[in-house]
Amino acid sequence: MDMEMLRLAESAALLAGHALKDRRSAWAGIENAAGHDVKIKADRMAEEMIVTLLQRGSDHPILSEETGFIGAGVGEKRRWIVDPLDGSLNYHLGIPMCCVSIALYEGLEPILGVVYDFNHDALFSGQIAAGAWLNHVPMHPSATTEIGAAVLGTGFPVKSDFSMEGLTHLIGKIQGYRKIRWLGSAALSLCYVACGKMDVYQEENIRLWDVAGGCALVKAAGGVVTMEEANLAEHRFHVTAQNGRLNVI
The missing domain is CATH 3.40.190.80 (D-Maltodextrin-Binding Protein; domain 2)
Structure with a gap:
């Protein structure tokens, strides 16, 4: 079941990421700016795409940056945690350091995570106790000790x-x-x-x-x-x- 949820998260991240890359000229405009925080059209549009697909494939509630809690069920321990566009200002400025982030957590314990760097077509995905992959090739942390x-x-x-x-x-x-x-x-x-x-x-x-x-x-x-x-x-x-x-x- 968790692997099915991982594939669902990958599909949602890829869908939103491809749209973010293809529609940047239309979606990069600032809609709201307060202090150091910036919100752009892309944040909202990508969230709509991700939420629709996650809700179609699972019953878990969602915590998303733009909307907050969506479909929170009483007693539901598992929840999706979504940042539809991490690095919004970079996206607005055309700096290619931004991504889509989706995770499934139980309380504050991660079950799986997906991050799609759509500028470089790099899909990072992982499931606890199963492994982690970059474009479906196993990945591991560094060996640095100092x-x-x-x-x-x-x-x-x-x-x-x-x-x-x-x-x-x-x-x-x-x-x-x-x-x-x-x-x-x-x-x-x-x-x-x-x-x-x-x-x-x-x-x-x-x-x-x-x-x-x-x-x-x-x-x-x-x-x-x-x-x-x-x-x-x-x-x-x-x-x-x-x-x-x-x-x-």
């Missing part, structure tokens, strides 16, 4: 603390790494940990839908993920994902 040799992926969530104290805290967490990468897409950063291109992903106060698919992939690939509640009502977490060989603070 922080000083590791590459960290991170970013600034919408509600980041840009005070001197907040920035000093961030510098203290990242300065020991060999290199830092800021992609503008948490989901893609996590995919790169899952497939060994990066060694660690770490971000504070990140929304669950931004990381749900990628965290599932890291765990399915054999990596280690920790999620600490920051603000459960707003679905915010402090997240660390790594290859499982590093002593990450």
Whole structure:
């Protein structure tokens, strides 16, 4: 049954991803901007496509970035978690670092995850205890064992603390790494940990839908993920994902 759900998530991600790539000129316009957050037409259009297909193929409720809870059933433990377009501003600007993210969770435990990087036709998929794949070829985290040799992926969530104290805290967490990468897409950063291109992903106060698919992939690939509640009502977490060989603070 879980493999059927994985195939359903792959189909939904591919459907939305192909539309996002083909219709960028029509969908990239900004519909709403508040502070550091930007919403574009593509977010809404991709969500409609994904939700329709997931509801057609399963009875699980959905938590999606644009709409929130959809079809939440009483006592339902499993739920889809959807970010129809992670990296919306990149998409708007024509920067090819954005993706579709879909995950199935039971509570806060991942069951499976799919992330589709439609700009590079890279389909990341994984199921806990079954494995993880990049375009259906098995993938694994890196073998890096020292922080000083590791590459960290991170970013600034919408509600980041840009005070001197907040920035000093961030510098203290990242300065020991060999290199830092800021992609503008948490989901893609996590995919790169899952497939060994990066060694660690770490971000504070990140929304669950931004990381749900990628965290599932890291765990399915054999990596280690920790999620600490920051603000459960707003679905915010402090997240660390790594290859499982590093002593990450």
